[in-house]
Amino acid sequence: MPAAWTFAVARDDLARTTLVDGPVPEPADGEVLLRVDRVGLTANNVTYAVLGESMRYWEFFPPEPRGLAAGQGLVPLWGFAEVAVSTVQGIDTGQRLYGYLPPASHLVVRPVRVDATGFRDGAPHRAELPSPYNAYRLTTGDPAYRGDQEDLLILFRPLFFTSFMLADQLLDNDCHGATQLLLSSASSKTAYAAAFELRGRGPRLIGLTSAGNVAFTESLGCYDRVVSYDDVTALDVVPTVYLDLSGAPATRAAVRTHFGDRLVRDVAVGLTNQVPNAGAAGEVFFAPTQMRKRTTDWGRDGLDHRFSDAWHRFASAAAGWVDVETGHGPEALRAAWLDALAGRTPPRTGSVVQL
Structure with a gap:
């Protein structure tokens, strides 16, 4: 496997960035290694950084195991990853999933509540964080997924x-x-x-x-x-x-x-x-908060069904509203981050990075 890398920002100066290399993590028993594949960068990611302290967004992907200095943070991204190594029954190498990912080449997760739709990361440091951000959906068990709409899912979902x-x-x-x-x-x-x-x-x-x-x-x-x-x-x-x-x-x-x-x-x-x-x-x-209410009202399957129906209606229209610009590699991720931070990304442009 090639070396791993991580892209970080200074929490007190979000325009000051760092890119560090390191060894590829090795999952322990009960863990899965994900290779981050394709992510998006929007104003939403800037929100995560600006509210990183008050809303605890910095805590999802701690910088300490990645060789980063104190005061640096990993801005959460949304996108797709693939299972590189699995020690967990029911999760197979090569499976593709959608979820909350670090600006990095790899992520180690500890899957719990594994089923045909995916799993949740049960890592101890994420136990007290908002649960919707801990869910990883397998493309094979996601009613909202269509292969030809991956970029729309990355940018809009x-x-x-x-x-x-x-x-x-x-x-x-x-x-x-x-x-x-x-x-x-x-x-x-x-x-x-x-x-x-x-x-x-x-x-x-x-x-x-x-x-x-x-x-x-x-x-x-x-x-x-x-x-x-x-x-x-x-x-x-x-x-x-x-x-x-x-x-x-x-x-x-x-x-x-x-x-x-x-x-x-x-x-x-x-x-x-x-x-x-x-x-x-x-x-x-x-x-x-509203998601928890509707999960109680409708059940998880009912919420998934309503969301996926609404998503497909929206995606059909949104495909004509966005021009996807695709970058490649960590330097493209840095450039897309700085553009989003500075508000330079036009409303019609959607920034996707293939890692």
């Missing part, structure tokens, strides 16, 4: 899961009685996927975006109206839920001033720049 759960929570609560939903960062994948799910099922959908992204956002057909951030005051003052995906304090201030007591909810949904927005919002949306 984790975002679409948030969007799907956000739309579901809003509909589950009758959209809090609002007559319009206002989404900031409307050109972002999470925002327009949520709008896709909500379109025609309740309140009017208004997208807020930068002036340069208005035309792209309108072209999606997900919103009833798209306006630039400077035009908030042109919106009707009616009962409104603000879904903040931008984290921009000036936008929140403008929305609160304009809508006043007609702003019935102010909800933080991640962020797409480096200004944490959770503290200033009225509430924070966390997809795993």
